[in-house]
Amino acid sequence: MANSKVLIVEDDKIYVDIEQWRLSKLGYDVCGSAGTGAEAMNCVATMQPDIVLMDIHLEGEIDGIETAGRIKKEFDIPVIIVSAHIDEATIYVPKQSIPMDFSENHLMMTT
Numbered sequence: 001m002a003n004s005k006v007l008i009v010e011d012d013k014i015y016v017d018i019e020q021w022r023l024s025k026l027g028y029d030v031c032g033s034a035g036t037g038a039e040a041m042n043c044v045a046t047m048q049p050d051i052v053l054m055d056i057h058l059e060g061e062i063d064g065i066e067t068a069g070r071i072k073k074e075f076d077i078p079v080i081i082v083s084a085h086i087d088e089a090t091i092y093v094p095k096q097s098i099p100m101d102f103s104e105n106h107l108m109m110t111t
Contacts, residue, residue, distance in 0.1 A: 003027055003028070003029060004028055004029065004049075004050040004051060005028075005029050005030075005031040005047065005048070005049040005050045005051075006023055006028045006029065006030050006031065006049055006050070006051050006052070006053055007030075007031055007032055007033070007034065007040070007043055007044060007047060007049035007051075007052045007053070008020060008023075008030060008032075008033040008034075008052075008053045009033070009034045009035075009037075009039075009040040009043075009052060009053065009054040009055060009058065009064065009067065010033065010035070010053075010054075010055040010058075011035040011036065011055065011057075011058055011059045012055075015055075016033045019053065020033070023053075031047045031049050032047050032049075035058070035059060036058055036059055036060035036062070037058055037060055037061070037062025037063065037064070037066060037067035037070075038060060038061070038062060040052070040054070040058075040067050040071070041067065041070060041071070041074075044071055044074075044075050044077060045075075049077060050077070050078075051077065051078045051079070051080065052068070052071055052077055052078070052079045052080070053079075053080050053082065054067065054068050054071075054079050054080065054081045054082065055081075055082060055083060056081050056082065056083035057083060064081055064083075065081070068081055
């Protein structure tokens with residue numbers, strides 16, 4: 001998926017900068033970033049990314065899980081959900097409502 005447009009949804013600016021640098025080195029086009037679920041929905045609508053890299057914990061009313069579900073439902077765009085803190089309580093809701101691949105350090109929504 002090199003040259004694919006990626007939207008980064010993360011409320012930590014340092015992490016956004018690091019991920020943008022990493023993805024650019026791999027040939028991805030980071031089309032933008034958003035810090036909240038509401039911002040992410042607006043960015044997806046206007047930027048039309050090919051994939052979204054989403055933090056599970058976001059500031060604001062809509063968390064990463066709910067935002068990912070909305071993006072999948074409204075835009076049918078794949079979302080990779082990432083978190084530094086994954087425990088059974090955190091992943092229980094997405095396991096029940098969104099098809100995902102669970103591994104030690106990330107969650108990936110399947111399409």
